Amino acid sequence: MSYRELKEQVFEANMELHHRKLVVYTWGNVSQIDRDKGVVAIKPSGVAYEDMKVDDIVVVDLDNNVVEGKMRPSSDTKTHTHLYRHFESIGGVTHTHSTYATAWAQAQQPIPCYGTTHADYAYGDIPVTAVMSDEQIKRDYEEETGVQITDCFKDRSPVETPMCIIAGHAPFTWGKDAAQSVYHAVVLEEMAKMAYLTRTLRPDVQPLKQAIIDKHYLRKHGKNAYYGQN
Numbered sequence: 001m002s003y004r005e006l007k008e009q010v011f012e013a014n015m016e017l018h019h020r021k022l023v024v025y026t027w028g029n030v031s032q033i034d035r036d037k038g039v040v041a042i043k044p045s046g047v048a049y050e051d052m053k054v055d056d057i058v059v060v061d062l063d064n065n066v067v068e069g070k071m072r073p074s075s076d077t078k079t080h081t082h083l084y085r086h087f088e089s090i091g092g093v094t095h096t097h098s099t100y101a102t103a104w105a106q107a108q109q110p111i112p113c114y115g116t117t118h119a120d121y122a123y124g125d126i127p128v129t130a131v132m133s134d135e136q137i138k139r140d141y142e143e144e145t146g147v148q149i150t151d152c153f154k155d156r157s158p159v160e161t162p163m164c165i166i167a168g169h170a171p172f173t174w175g176k177d178a179a180q181s182v183y184h185a186v187v188l189e190e191m192a193k194m195a196y197l198t199r200t201l202r203p204d205v206q207p208l209k210q211a212i213i214d215k216h217y218l219r220k221h222g223k224n225a226y227y228g229q230n
């Protein structure tokens with residue numbers, strides 16, 4: 001894929017985030033990797049979605065050096081590249097400050113799987129990172145954000161749970177490409193809203209029983225999946 005094609009896909013994915021009303025002003029970013037070339041295209045930092053153009057998308061390598069582009073890349077670039085280096089199957093990453101997912105992040109609570117809408121997309125709860133230490137914040141904040149995320153996935157699959165919420169901050173989602181990572185950001189926001197409403201209606205509600213989680217997740221994503229047409 002040419003840099004131009006990669007930048008166009010990343011631009012479209014960023015615009016989809018805006019179109020879905022998951023970002024206000026500049027509060028989010030989407031990237032996509034070309035693993036053959038070892039480069040990532042990402043939104044420029046601090047540019048309003050209304051003003052952004054394809055040529056503003058910045059291409060960086062996996063060590064965060066700018067390879068192409070006149071603008072400074074997203075301030076969260078190091079988190080994105082950390083995820084690409086550690087989750088080898090992913091091709092796109094999205095970060096938003098969408099309201100309900102961010103509320104769970106600020107409450108520093110994982111999002112429990114209360115229903116089948118959630119189980120259709122993520123296998124179990126949505127993990128929340130640990131709160132960063134002062135030392136980590138000083139060391140390399142954006143890289144450490146990535147470390148906090150990958151630490152949550154030592155015992156779980158980033159394919160089965162393509163999303164995480166960052167304590168005190170906001171969500172990150174990922175997928176096979178930029179478009180799918182945005183799709184997961186939209187899904188996460190709906191899941192977070194439903195979970196919030198569920199717990200508000202019934203504070204002592206328990207997570208969905210495992211057999212139903214298994215049924216819903218696996219009928220859509222398991223090796224014998226039968227949901228949809230593929």
Ligand SMILES: O=C(CO)[C@@H](O)[C@@H](O)COP(=O)(O)O
Nearest residue numbers: 026027028029045046074075
């Ligand atoms: O998390 C934050 C701000 O808290 C950032 O993701 C958000 O403002 C977007 O930053 P960039 O414009 O991508 O540098």
